[in-house]
Amino acid sequence: MDGVLLVGLLASGVRFAMPILFAALGETVAQRAGVLNVGLEGIMLAGAFLAVLCAVATGSPWGGLAAAAAGGLAMGLLHGLMAVRMKVDQIIAGIALILLGLGLSGFGYRLAFGAGGVGQVPGFARLDIPGLSDIPVLGPILFGHHLLAYAGVTAAFGLAWVLPRSGLGLTLRAVGENPKAADAAGIDVDRVRMAAAAFGGAMAGIGGAYLSTAQLAGFVENMVAGRGFIAIACVVFARWNPVGALVAALLFGIADAAQIRLQSLYPGIPYQAFIILPFVLALAALAAAARSAHLPAALGRPYRRD
Amino acid sequence: MAQPVLAMDGLTKRYGEVTAVRSLDLAVAPGEVLALIGENGAGKSTVVNMIAGMTAPDAGVILVGGARAALSSARAARALGIGVVHQHYALVPSFTVAETVALGRVGAGRLDPAALAARVRDISDRAGIVVDPAAQVGSLDVAGQQRVEILKALSQDVRLLLLDEPTTVLTPEDAARLFAMVARLKASGVAVILVTHRLDNVFGVCDRVAVLHAGVKVADLPVARTSPRDLVSLMISGRTGDSGADGLAQRLSSEDLTLHQPAADPPGPAPARVPARAAAAPPPGPVRMGLEGVALHRANGSVAVAGLGFALHGGEILAVAGVDGNGQSELVDAMAGLSRPDRGIIRMGALDSGQEGWNPRALRRAGLAHIPADRRRNGILPGRSLTENLLLSRFFRPAAGRGWLIDRTRAEGEARAAIGAFDIRTTGPAQPVGRLSGGNQQKLVLARELMDDPAVILAAHPSRGLDVRTIAFVQDQLRRHRDRGAAILLVSADLGEIWGLADRVVTLSSGRARGPVAPGDTSREEIGGWMAGH
Amino acid sequence: MDGRTLNLPRDTEARAALGLIAAGALLLPGLIAVAGENPLRVLGLMVAGAFLDLRGLADTVVRAIPLCLMGLGVAVAFRARVFNIGGDGQFLIGAALAVAASGWLVLLPAPLGVVALLAAGTLGGALWGGIAGVLRARFNANEIIATILLNYIALHVLSWLIRGPLQEAAGVFPRTDRLPPDLRLPMLVDAARISAGLAVALVAVGVLWLVMARSRFGFQVTALGENPEAARYGGVRPGLITAAVLALSGALAGLAGIVEVAGVHGRIQDGFGAGLGISGIAVALLARLNPLWVPASAFGFAGLHVGSATVARATAVPFPVVNVIEGAIILAYLAALALRGRQRAG
Secondary structure (H helix, E strand, O other), X not given: OOXXXXXXXXXXXHHHHHHHHHHHHHHHHHHHOOOOOOXXXXXXXXXXXXXXXXHHHHOOHHHHHXXXXXXXXXXXXXXXXXXXXXXXXXXXXXXXXXXXXXXXXXXXXXXXXXXXXOOOOOOOOEOOOOOOOOOOOXXXXXXXXXXHHHHHHHHHHHXXXXXXXXXXXXHHHHHHHOHHHHHHOOOOHHHHHHXXXXXXXXXXXXXXXXXXXXXXXXXXXXXXXXXXXXXXXXXXXXXXXXXXXXXXXXXXHHHHHHHHHHHHHOOOXXXXXXXXXXXXXXXXXXXXXXXXXXXXXXXXXXXXXX | OOOOOEEEEEEEEEEOOEXXXXXXXXXXXXXXXXXXXXXXXXXXXXXXXXXXXXXXXXXXXXXXXXXXXXXXXXXXXXXXXXXXXXXXXXXXXXOEHHHHHHOOOOOOOEOOHHXXXXXXXXXHHHHOOOOOOOOEXXXXXXXXXXXXXXXXXXXXXXXXXXXXXXXXXXXXXXXXXXXXXXXXXHHOOOXXXXXXXXXXXXXXXXXXXXXXXXXXXXXXXXXXXXXHHHHHHHHHHOOOOOHHHHHHHHHHHHHHXXXXXXXXXXXXXXXXXXXXXXXXXOOOOOEEEEEEEEEEEOOOOOEEEEEEEEEEEOOOEEEEEOOOOOOHHHHHHHHOOOOOOOEEEEEEOOEEOOOOOOOHHHHHHOOEEEEOOOHHHHOOOOOOEHHHHHHOOOOOOHHHEEOOEEOHHHHHHHHHHHHHHOOOOOOOOOOEHHHOOHHHHHHHHHHHHHOOOOOEEEEEOOOOOOOHHHHHHHHHHHHHHHHHOOEEEEEEOOHHHHHHHOOEEEEEEOOEEEEEEOHHHOOHHHHHHHHOOO | OOOOOOOOOOHHHHHHHHHHHHHHHHHHHHHHHHOOOOHHHHHHHHHHHHHHOHHHHHHHHHHHHHHHHHHHHHHHHHHOOOOOOOHHHHHHHHHHHHHHHHHHHOOOOHHHHHHHHHHHHHHHHHHHHHHHHHHHHHHOOOHHHHHHHHHHHHHHHHHHHOOOOOOOOOOXXXXXXXXXXXXXXXXXXXXXXXXXXXXXXXXXXXXXXXXXXXXXXXXXXXHHHHOHHHHHHOOOOHHHHHHHHHHHHHHHHHHHHHHHHHHHHOOOEXXXXXXXXXXXXXXXXXXXXXXXXXXXXXXXXXXXXXXXXXXXXXXXXXXXXXXXXXXXXXXXHHHHHHHOOOOOOO
């Protein structure tokens, strides 16, 4: 593979990584607080759809982004309501979210756009930083992305600071490791968990928005195509570390970008062999990471006094 | 009397149809140490939770410094100067001591490690507690974790310190250190409430004692004006001079009194004392289980037991004495097939711990029974019926069914028989076990583990958390099976129980084992000293 | 706390549950109104399309057969608190393996061939579920993620198969050839196209009930789901049972796959069986993970699918409303459990 191809591969790998990254970062925070949401796929779908709908309606991708974040937040809160307040099974509540996201986005899409499709979706402009973007090799890989991509990377490093080094992080970790200790310290466990669930939902919504308005331009039913689950695999693989999640997301983004290129490079091999590459990779990562993983001790367990 | 630091007025708390605490009036003055005692289930924990802001009373008020207080949360209680050290520590193992003390007391922003450490040192200096701010909480021993809990409680201006069963898991030495600290706090004008079921604590450091019985305060008087015998009678029956409770009182109280208070008047001769062995005990039988050079590690990798060997004979009760957390649970897990030793070997019949098949099922087939320390965690299926719970650990026996099917009719018959034989209070074999009381759950576990007349019985804290009558029942069952010829390993931290049951004693302390020795050849003081690591 | 472990719902929990049920009750009519239709009319159409019209009723029964088998598989797994969400993949691999083997199976004498075909489908599903089982038992890999990832892999493997080795002889469409008539399931009700798959599903219900409620294996599954530590203490080998449960769950999904091929379509084409897996979860939950209730639950959800299709044809309400309703039903079910003070499904 020559240099130009490789640069293109890495650049689009970064782009492909972003939806997964946003969802994985949100899930990292939620899981560190003890809330396990397996419904990211549904939230991302709803976010992707809302982003297209509202970007078209407002004429700006930012309008779409805001709508996706709000929709994701609402779904995260719904999951929190079930899992944290009502203390029902978090996994089953997450499954319900998958169905809701699938149904609501498909329903809304067919209603709003019918068979005609969306047409032109206002997308995010690339942030070309004069000088930097022109650097050979590194320029196109690191620069010349959408503003949102930088926000994602910044969020990863920001969270990597917040979780171990701030009072907020201390509170989040305590709630996920030993809610009883947090309660005894005067922390409202359920409130913190609701906030974490809402944050996780909003981030998944943003991930969906990135997918439909920055990585691609438009909505197709079921377009998230497993990225929500790959994001959860990233969280586990990264052992609940935000920067690790960034690395894992990049790995999957690059694998995704590579499989598309490999399809055209090797027309003799069935293209499906390449499509499954990221999924096989995620499966391997899951098996490799899980054995030694230290998961938040109270993950998935509702907290009750007494 | 000075203005009380804390006063409870008509406090009542109900859980469903059960009234846990009824119309409680109680006050504690500055510089006073109040003991709050009672049997398990008397309502002590409920009182603690109400003072700590963890439970809201259904009726009545709590006054702090004379003003009516709304203790709606732990934070609110703390803001009023109430510090609480809970019986079960609520700590995050991955946190450092400094982070633990900071939790809930810092803003959302940056944590300053140096400032946090300085604060911990400041508090620990004042209270005279030694602890490293940078140590990880999970790496501390039980006494160290308690010191962290106390630091947490003292980390703001405390007017009242509430200690909930603080000595249960401490060695006598650590308990002495704790009481020295209590004395210092008392001298500085802090009020202390000591919730306990151990009378030595009461007579050691307390000024006044209040007794709870079935949710009602039945006594509240200066310690100097009461006796252990009266207090035990009050705890058990709610009144003094209860003759039926007297024998039990002596069995319960003598241990604590002789261990830490050799100077105190012994409560007279002990006619009701149960002999260590039945009169016509069988001679020691064949070796049923053997350990050679066994080394075990904890879940966090630290050494739990380093080099332990003994042989467990049929017809004996071998007690493993020790303060909790000194390797007992690791030992029982390994002997039950739930884990393997790091070094050394455990043998039972043809099985040994080096084999691939060292697992609970194989051992149980060979005649092992296991009464677990924490029945709620691994002894029962709370949502399932009595019948099904009696099948757990027995479902694979050929007699439990035919081929791959389970014989439900037979199982239900067994359940009915067990309910009768063990006096399990239940609505019937179909009732979910989670609805039973703790004592009845323990009887169920006992029934299950003993019903097939096992050759070896591992009994870990079999009477912990039970009421006095159930304790007597449990101990009688163990004696009966010992006399039948079973080999019994009894893990206990209660010297009274050990003296009442055991034929030989092994102590575990900080990974080191002492013994076995027969109780008749040693004294409680010596065993207590071994438990403390001497 | 003696005598106080009654899991009565706390006030906040009850309020949240009631609020949620109320919101759900408003959401659906709201969505239908957004689509510009009268909710009552749509509801009427849905019920009529699924249950009141003979043709619709037949479609509902046909649809209920795979849902019932998938639901049984989910019920077994969820009982053990093993969350097999990979029903779709197991369905596809089961169907594909059986169809791939059909060339040889057709040589067997008539009734044996069909039986062997069903067995092949069952085996395919068991193998695909078993992969997740081994990953979980040996590497502690979370089965939710693993089974979902295996769904996507299965989808693409199938996409290759029907364009490659298993494509019809004519080589025009991405689909397999029809199964030979000897390997098709006989029709029970010819006019309604209800095949012997119905009998297969009902037999499976009986067998599964026996296994779950009366067998030593079923006892271990239940114990593991109720309290894994107690199960291990009591002699259950968790890894073994988890792997076995995933294989059994997959086997039922695989059986559903080949029953769908041999009983309804006769062949595999693109989009075959899409979405049955997640509907199977809804079926199992509403049946409270009890095999005996699964057929009724499957019949209800099948009616929902058929009714939604009718509605989508006759009104402006799009078909994906069916997923919204399924999601809402699961949430309402959870809310009802919370109201009754129960935390666990089943």
